[in-house]
Amino acid sequence: MDFTVRIENGHLQFVYDDALVDLLDEGAAVVTRASHVEPVPGGWVADMGPVDGPVLAAACPFRTRAEALAAERAWLREERGL
Amino acid sequence: MSHVADVELKFRDLDAIEAAVKACGGQFRRDQKTHGWYGHFLNDWRSERAAVNRRDASTFGKCDHAIHFPGTSYEIGLVREPDGTYTAIYDTYGSEGRKLETACGGVGLPKLKNEYAAAVTMRTLMRKGFRCQRTVSADGQITIKART
Numbered sequence: 001m002d003f004t005v006r007i008e009n010g011h012l013q014f015v016y017d018d019a020l021v022d023l024l025d026e027g028a029a030v031v032t033r034a035s036h037v038e039p040v041p042g043g044w045v046a047d048m049g050p051v052d053g054p055v056l057a058a059a060c061p062f063r064t065r066a067e068a069l070a071a072e073r074a075w076l077r078e079e080r081g082l
Numbered sequence: 083m084s085h086v087a088d089v090e091l092k093f094r095d096l097d098a099i100e101a102a103v104k105a106c107g108g109q110f111r112r113d114q115k116t117h118g119w120y121g122h123f124l125n126d127w128r129s130e131r132a133a134v135n136r137r138d139a140s141t142f143g144k145c146d147h148a149i150h151f152p153g154t155s156y157e158i159g160l161v162r163e164p165d166g167t168y169t170a171i172y173d174t175y176g177s178e179g180r181k182l183e184t185a186c187g188g189v190g191l192p193k194l195k196n197e198y199a200a201a202v203t204m205r206t207l208m209r210k211g212f213r214c215q216r217t218v219s220a221d222g223q224i225t226i227k228a229r230t
Contacts, residue, residue, distance in 0.1 A: 003227070007225070010198070011090050031087045035084065
């Protein structure tokens with residue numbers, strides 16, 4: 001598995017995975033939700049609002065939840081460097 | 083759905099501090115109990131950043147460890163806090179003070195903090211068996227890629 005840890009102004013930023021839990025012990029840690037992946041009429045959307053992002057596929061929902069989750073991860077990677 | 087983590091590191095691990103100082107071109111002087119500064123407290127800086135807002139001026143110049151950079155007599159002092167972390171204290175005055183901030187990435191010492199964070203991250207992940215690769219972007223952004 002591959003992980004990315006971004007470092008900025010003495011802060012570590014990463015998409016949480018239990019494999020990285022030891023990093024939380026290295027300082028003052030805050031873990032927050034990145035998105036709301038929810039069913040809507042016609043499929044699924046990924047609302048990136050918790051990280052000040054857009055609603056992915058709002059106009060044309062993803063057919064599957066897996067697609068919405070993959071889009072969420074791609075957005076975090078491309079827009080937040082995570 | 084995912085969660086994102088933000089971990090604010092504070093100076094704690096002396097080996098990681100030493101690695102960070104070296105990355106900034108300095109020398110970590112472990113157990114040096116004083117650090118170079120102007121030498122006299124003038125109480126002439128009206129800024130929220132002024133250390134006198136948080137510390138007794140009689141402690142200025144005293145530290146638990148020091149960081150030295152070539153070309154300046156001023157040094158950064160690391161003062162141990164009750165929780166075991168260290169706070170970086172330094173005199174920002176004039177050209178001597180500016181040399182410290184220049185070496186460490188500017189006001190607040192961001193490069194030193196980022197190098198410390200990178201050293202801690204690499205150490206923690208490699209101890210767990212990760213293979214790590216560090217990259218630095220053109221604007222100085224450090225990213226650690228870890229693979230199991």
